[in-house]
Amino acid sequence: MIDTLCDQADASNIAVACVYCDFNAREQSATALFGALLKQVVSALEPIPDQVQKAFGDSKRGVGGRRLLLPDILKMLSKSLSCLRRVFICIDALDEFPAKHRPELWESLQQIILKCTNTRLFLTGRLHIRGEVQKYFPGSANMLRISSGARDIRLYLEMKLRREFELDAMDKELEADILRIIPEVVSGTYVFSQDDEL
Amino acid sequence: MHLLDSKVALCNTNAAKDVLVCCSISTSPSPSTAIPVSYLDNLPNLPENAFNETADTFEEMNPVAHQSPAISITSNCGNITDSFKNVSNKYDISIADEKSAVLKWLSPLEPRERHQTIGMDRMSGVGDWLLLTNEFTRWNQGADAGAKHVLFCYGDPGVGKTYLRYGWQLPLNSMDEAKQ
Numbered sequence: 001m002i003d004t005l006c007d008q009a010d011a012s013n014i015a016v017a018c019v020y021c022d023f024n025a026r027e028q029s030a031t032a033l034f035g036a037l038l039k040q041v042v043s044a045l046e047p048i049p050d051q052v053q054k055a056f057g058d059s060k061r062g063v064g065g066r067r068l069l070l071p072d073i074l075k076m077l078s079k080s081l082s083c084l085r086r087v088f089i090c091i092d093a094l095d096e097f098p099a100k101h102r103p104e105l106w107e108s109l110q111q112i113i114l115k116c117t118n119t120r121l122f123l124t125g126r127l128h129i130r131g132e133v134q135k136y137f138p139g140s141a142n143m144l145r146i147s148s149g150a151r152d153i154r155l156y157l158e159m160k161l162r163r164e165f166e167l168d169a170m171d172k173e174l175e176a177d178i179l180r181i182i183p184e185v186v187s188g189t190y191v192f193s194q195d196d197e198l
Numbered sequence: 199m200h201l202l203d204s205k206v207a208l209c210n211t212n213a214a215k216d217v218l219v220c221c222s223i224s225t226s227p228s229p230s231t232a233i234p235v236s237y238l239d240n241l242p243n244l245p246e247n248a249f250n251e252t253a254d255t256f257e258e259m260n261p262v263a264h265q266s267p268a269i270s271i272t273s274n275c276g277n278i279t280d281s282f283k284n285v286s287n288k289y290d291i292s293i294a295d296e297k298s299a300v301l302k303w304l305s306p307l308e309p310r311e312r313h314q315t316i317g318m319d320r321m322s323g324v325g326d327w328l329l330l331t332n333e334f335t336r337w338n339q340g341a342d343a344g345a346k347h348v349l350f351c352y353g354d355p356g357v358g359k360t361y362l363r364y365g366w367q368l369p370l371n372s373m374d375e376a377k378q
Binding site: 018019020032035036038039040042043048052053059068073113118119120121122123124125126127129130133137139140141142143144145146147151152153163 | 297299300301302304305307311327328330333334336337338342343345346347348349350351352353355359
């Protein structure tokens with residue numbers, strides 16, 4: 001997904017920024033998340049926007065180097081985004097982002113979309129996040145259900161069979177059975193991490 | 199994150215050898231910017247410990263390269279040259295060093311590293327169907343006014359939301375058409 005958008009970005013004044021939420025991350029806050037997005041957008045800009053440069057200069061004067069606050073980050077992000085023709089922001093696994101911080105995250109995203117209409121958000125998460133997306137982006141969100149289709153599973157199995165099985169342990173019949181039965185059974189609930197146990 | 203206006207500038211500059219060294223160190227996500235390691239041979243004769251002394255600078259530089267191979271190539275070019283200068287003059291802080299300092303200050307996180315790890319485990323072709331849906335096309339190519347700005351993909355744990363990967367490339371002119 002992100003790679004495809006990046007290929008597209010090769011063409012012109014387009015940027016792609018992505019973050020992956022993770023239960024195990026040390027710091028999960030809207031500030032950290034938008035800081036990471038801002039960093040990626042700024043790294044794509046040359047020269048660094050004045051506003052960012054100035055904030056950096058100011059921070060060095062503060063005792064111990066002052067960190068950015070969310071409102072400042074959002075201001076700089078909007079400003080930076082408006083330098084670009086189109087920006088794709090991808091946030092993966094929103095369900096792994098702490099629930100108590102999510103409202104702040106949604107409101108910030110709302111703000112970005114409102115100010116920068118050139119922005120597109122690509123979000124993923126489990127089903128229970130769907131309601132939140134609808135609440136915060138009424139009428140402006142497309143919903144797509146992702147499941148592992150039988151075709152995808154077959155593709156994956158074929159690759160695994162080609163690469164990983166010893167030749168004499170496999171025969172045509174067994175291979176055909178694997179390719180027929182497994183996609184039928186696991187379609188929709190396939191867990192990638194189990195594939196090694198096949 | 200790839201603003202590739204500067205991409206073309208890669209090839210013919212005098213500083214080409216610095217640029218090339220830089221690229222081969224970073225793990226570039228885009229094959230078009232990956233430079234063969236053999237260009238390392240073009241390095242000027244350096245004192246044996248030159249790389250060690252500049253190791254910190256390399257460390258700092260890499261994250262930038264991860265995020266924006268195209269842009270950082272130009273900036274890293276300065277960075278490397280100036281890093282050598284720094285060996286003799288530690289107080290000479292270049293513009294490129296300044297940029298990586300600013301980026302580091304903006305956020306310590308490195309999402310691109312995660313992206314690359316995931317990329318290595320993925321299989322191309324899987325998930326192509328999503329690119330062909332109306333939802334994706336409208337979201338990706340629709341004009342800004344009245345567009346649905348959000349595309350939310352949801353599904354059970356483990357169905358592969360994170361691993362959606364598409365080998366299908368969008369026609370380059372599609373964006374321009376969308377804009378008109």
